[in-house]
Amino acid sequence: xKGSNEDSAQSVNGSSIKITDVTQDxxxxxxxxxxxxxxxxxxxxxxxxxxxxxWLQQGLFSQEDVPGLQGxxxxxxxxxxxxxxxxxxxxxxxxxxxLALGDEWMIYCKALELYLQQVAAHxxxxxxxxxxxxxxxxxxxxxxxxxxxxxxxxxQAMEEMRKEGHKDVDEFFQSERDSSTNLSALFKLSTExxxxxxLNKQRLALACGHFSTSLHLCVNQDNPTAVxxxxxxxxxxxxxxxxxxxYEKVSDNDISTLGLGLDLESRYQExxxxxxxxxxxxLVELETANRNSERAKPNKKAIMEGVQKATQKEFDIIxxxxxxxxxxxxxxxxxxxRDFLICWCEKQLSTARESSALLSQxxxxxxxxxx
Amino acid sequence: MxxxxxxxxxxxxxxxxxxxxxxxDREPPPLADAVQTDFREVEEGEDLFVxxxxxxxxxSPTSPEPASFPAEDISTNSNGPKQEILLDDxxxxxxxxxxEEVSLDSPEREPILSDGPSPxxxxxxxxxxxxxxxxxxFDRSLDEDEEAEENGDTFDMQITVSDPEKVGDGMNAYMxxxxxxxxxxxxxxxxxxxxxxxxxxxxxLHSKLASKYMHIGYIVPPAPEKSIxxxxxxxxxxxxxxxxxxxxxxxxxxxxxxxxxVNHPALVKDPDVxxxxxxxELPRAVSTQALSGAGILRMVxxxxxxxxxxxxxxNESDAWFEEKQQQFENLDIQLRKLHAxxxxxxxxxxxxxxxxxxxxxxxxxxxxxxxHTALSRALSQLAEVxxxxxQLHHEQAYADFYLFSELLGDYVRLxxxxxxxxxxxxxxxxxxxxxxxxxxRKREAEAKLQYANKPDKLQQAKDEIKEWEAKVQQGERxxxxxxxxxxxxxxxxEKQRVKDFKVVIIKYLESLVHTQQQLIKYWEAFLPEAKxxx
Numbered sequence: 001x002k003g004s005n006e007d008s009a010q011s012v013n014g015s016s017i018k019i020t021d022v023t024q025d026x027x028x029x030x031x032x033x034x035x036x037x038x039x040x041x042x043x044x045x046x047x048x049x050x051x052x053x054x055w056l057q058q059g060l061f062s063q064e065d066v067p068g069l070q071g072x073x074x075x076x077x078x079x080x081x082x083x084x085x086x087x088x089x090x091x092x093x094x095x096x097x098x099l100a101l102g103d104e105w106m107i108y109c110k111a112l113e114l115y116l117q118q119v120a121a122h123x124x125x126x127x128x129x130x131x132x133x134x135x136x137x138x139x140x141x142x143x144x145x146x147x148x149x150x151x152x153x154x155x156q157a158m159e160e161m162r163k164e165g166h167k168d169v170d171e172f173f174q175s176e177r178d179s180s181t182n183l184s185a186l187f188k189l190s191t192e193x194x195x196x197x198x199l200n201k202q203r204l205a206l207a208c209g210h211f212s213t214s215l216h217l218c219v220n221q222d223n224p225t226a227v228x229x230x231x232x233x234x235x236x237x238x239x240x241x242x243x244x245x246x247y248e249k250v251s252d253n254d255i256s257t258l259g260l261g262l263d264l265e266s267r268y269q270e271x272x273x274x275x276x277x278x279x280x281x282x283l284v285e286l287e288t289a290n291r292n293s294e295r296a297k298p299n300k301k302a303i304m305e306g307v308q309k310a311t312q313k314e315f316d317i318i319x320x321x322x323x324x325x326x327x328x329x330x331x332x333x334x335x336x337x338r339d340f341l342i343c344w345c346e347k348q349l350s351t352a353r354e355s356s357a358l359l360s361q362x363x364x365x366x367x368x369x370x371x
Numbered sequence: 372m373x374x375x376x377x378x379x380x381x382x383x384x385x386x387x388x389x390x391x392x393x394x395x396d397r398e399p400p401p402l403a404d405a406v407q408t409d410f411r412e413v414e415e416g417e418d419l420f421v422x423x424x425x426x427x428x429x430x431s432p433t434s435p436e437p438a439s440f441p442a443e444d445i446s447t448n449s450n451g452p453k454q455e456i457l458l459d460d461x462x463x464x465x466x467x468x469x470x471e472e473v474s475l476d477s478p479e480r481e482p483i484l485s486d487g488p489s490p491x492x493x494x495x496x497x498x499x500x501x502x503x504x505x506x507x508x509f510d511r512s513l514d515e516d517e518e519a520e521e522n523g524d525t526f527d528m529q530i531t532v533s534d535p536e537k538v539g540d541g542m543n544a545y546m547x548x549x550x551x552x553x554x555x556x557x558x559x560x561x562x563x564x565x566x567x568x569x570x571x572x573x574x575x576l577h578s579k580l581a582s583k584y585m586h587i588g589y590i591v592p593p594a595p596e597k598s599i600x601x602x603x604x605x606x607x608x609x610x611x612x613x614x615x616x617x618x619x620x621x622x623x624x625x626x627x628x629x630x631x632x633v634n635h636p637a638l639v640k641d642p643d644v645x646x647x648x649x650x651x652e653l654p655r656a657v658s659t660q661a662l663s664g665a666g667i668l669r670m671v672x673x674x675x676x677x678x679x680x681x682x683x684x685x686n687e688s689d690a691w692f693e694e695k696q697q698q699f700e701n702l703d704i705q706l707r708k709l710h711a712x713x714x715x716x717x718x719x720x721x722x723x724x725x726x727x728x729x730x731x732x733x734x735x736x737x738x739x740x741x742x743h744t745a746l747s748r749a750l751s752q753l754a755e756v757x758x759x760x761x762q763l764h765h766e767q768a769y770a771d772f773y774l775f776s777e778l779l780g781d782y783v784r785l786x787x788x789x790x791x792x793x794x795x796x797x798x799x800x801x802x803x804x805x806x807x808x809x810x811x812r813k814r815e816a817e818a819k820l821q822y823a824n825k826p827d828k829l830q831q832a833k834d835e836i837k838e839w840e841a842k843v844q845q846g847e848r849x850x851x852x853x854x855x856x857x858x859x860x861x862x863x864x865e866k867q868r869v870k871d872f873k874v875v876i877i878k879y880l881e882s883l884v885h886t887q888q889q890l891i892k893y894w895e896a897f898l899p900e901a902k903x904x905x
Contacts, residue, residue, distance in 0.1 A: 193730040349894035
């Protein structure tokens with residue numbers, strides 16, 4: 001009873017998690033996070049910094065008593081937000097990509113929010129104490145030097161690169177690994193290209209602004225012709241201003257929908273690759289254990305066999321978890337991308353309609369003007 | 372998807388419906404040596420360094436008298452009366468910067484940057500003077516023109532420049548353009564006709580017109596600019612986007628140039644213009660070469676001239692001129708700023724087109740690699756949509772460019788021509804003043820001779836006085852005439868400016884609206900694809 005109460009008390013309604021506010025104090029960003037438990041409508045609000053998020057991620061990695069944890073595809077945490085000074089703008093773009101754009105960290109908050117929602121939606125991860133504590137504890141979890149689990153983000157050292165290419169024993173996984181590598185690179189590329197397009201649109205909007213301003217300065221009242229000419233310039237200034245606003249809206253739409261979606265997809269692809277890599281490492285470990293077991297001298301044989309059996313068991317569990325994870329992943333990512341694509345298309349369509357209407361109005365006005 | 376077209380197609384008729392007078396300053400540099408060397412025509416001429424030397428129009432009073440001639444009244448010489456010595460000047464390209472093509476500081480302003488004289492004309496000796504009473508005729512005919520023009524709709528003329536064709540090989544090659552005229556004006560023998568012309572022919576026409584009309588205050592439209600880089604690429608046979616763009620840009624510029632020229636009521640009647648439009652064969656304009664020795668000489672003289680000009684302090688009795696000059700100065704600055712803004716806009720748009728295409732490619736690759744069928748399909752559709760959008764960006768960039776950038780560029784050059792005309796007036800005034808000074812001296816000399824008892828010399832002195840009295844009168848008439856002409860020209864110019872800009876804005880809006888509507892279509896087509904992802 002007690003156990004089940006604890007369980008239900010702990011389960012949070014994933015979709016209710018929202019980041020409602022962000023404040024910046026010097027270099028640190030503080031996020032206000034509200035959430036509700038699935039069993040009650042009472043909301044909780046906590047304040048967290050990026051370090052807290054990292055703590056959470058660590059906590060998820062280092063959960064004990066979760067069989068096959070290494071087979072889990074962990075929702076990717078966005079990179080650390082760089083406070084935007086003029087120097088770091090370029091750096092921020094490089095590090096965060098789309099997440100660095102948008103007003104007031106809005107896009108970044110959205111990404112963090114999605115991260116939390118994904119964690120809360122995960123059957124295994126949602127049960128973690130770390131998550132509970134993160135969402136509910138009034139005090140910041142702080143920089144607890146928790147146990148560095150075996151699942152730290154592995155930077156691929158040379159040695160590990162070799163493992164990456166290690167042939168798999170299972171066809172399903174081999175093909176997953178191959179397609180993962182390929183797709184991951186393509187998504188990354190597409191995201192970068194799209195970012196270029198969006199930045200270009202922003203520059204274009206700026207250029208329109210300059211043009212519009214220059215036109216505004218062409219006012220001259222000296223004689224009737226000059227007055228007529230001034231009117232024309234002002235009219236054109238308005239038109240260019242409309243063009244500028246259009247570009248701004250279009251690029252905002254891009255950022256908040258497809259941009260975010262592509263960024264998320266890229267990072268998720270990476271997370272999947274990491275999981276597959278972990279499994280591959282386990283495979284290598286297993287094969288080593290097998291070899292050791294075979295070659296072991298009689299006095300060591302029993303121990304080696306013991307290790308081999310244990311490793312085999314771990315590997316099997318990891319593989320079965322991984323398989324499930326991959327299936328969920330495929331389903332989720334498709335629906336995620338679908339949502340983003342639809343949203344993108346709808347927003348752009350609506351912006352294009354607005355713009356078309358406005359420009360048509362201008363055109364009608366100008367035609368009358370000309371006569 | 373219909374491609375939006377640059378404006379200088381028959382639709383642009385509207386812009387040219389009413390004649391406009393534009394300033395052109397052609398400075399015929401009448402030097403004593405009429406060198407007419409036989410240059411192989413090179414059409415390059417990067418616009419020279421822009422010096423702040425103001426135009427030096429005519430030289431000192433030792434130059435031949437400019438007579439105010441209506442070209443139409445002299446039918447014998449098909450090239451019209453030529454009072455200046457026309458040299459083969461085509462000196463501008465001396466300091467050709469072989470980098471970018473278009474510079475706003477067009478030839479017209481720079482003495483050196485002139486488009487060359489009319490080489491078909493044999494150099495006229497400096498002493499030809501034509502009877503002064505012709506200007507009265509001239510006045511009347513002008514008034515007639517004006518009336519005719521005010522009936523507006525009777526002006527009916529459409530010129531198109533098309534079919535650029537490379538003729539010849541290597542560095543001797545050139546582009547020939549087909550010039551087609553459709554008109555109901557009785558000036559021309561037929562209603563529709565076309566001829567082949569090359570770039571230097573246009574320059575030749577311009578230089579003839581400038582030499583005839585600028586000094587009497589007409590704003591003669593400036594010819595398109597030369598470009599060493601652009602033309603060399605074409606000659607060499609570089610078949611790439613930039614040389615195709617260059618040819619198109621030039622074609623469009625030539626068309627606008629001709630339309631502006633024929634919209635001027637006096638210019639359209641000019642025999643040179645008629646000949647240019649009608650005659651199958653046109654004598655080669657030879658002196659438009661890029662580099663020439665005579666050019667250097669002229670440059671030096673122009674510089675001297677400019678210094679002279681700066682020391683002319685004119686007693687401006689007419690505030691109108693002072694105000695107008697100031698206004699044009701301001702307008703010049705404003706237009707240049709605008710031009711720079713538009714160029715930047717065009718640049719970004721072109722970039723956007725490139726980036727969009729790049730993104731489309733990567734999206735297509737994604738679509739191919741993606742396993743999930745519906746998602747793969749959607750991504751491929753996305754790639755297609757982006758490609759189409761890229762096309763739109765590309766077209767919009769052209770719209771920006773052709774409509775605004777070229778218009779603004781044209782007007783900056785026109786204003787340079789306008790300023791030139793104002794300078795001409797100053798020169799005319801200066802000449803008049805000099806004549807008065809001379810007259811005074813002659814009178815003093817005669818007075819002295821009265822007591823010297825030298826009947827021959829006395830007679831000579833009296834004759835000289837008569838001569839200079841006539842010159843003073845002529846000077847005054849010239850000055851009044853040019854002032855009057857300028858007023859009228861400027862008024863025309865202002866009206867035309869307003870019209871031109873209006874037309875361009877409407878066209879631009881139309882292209883913008885078109886773009887948005889296309890976008891709407893694309894998004895509407897894409898939406899079901901996105902929704903179909905299961």
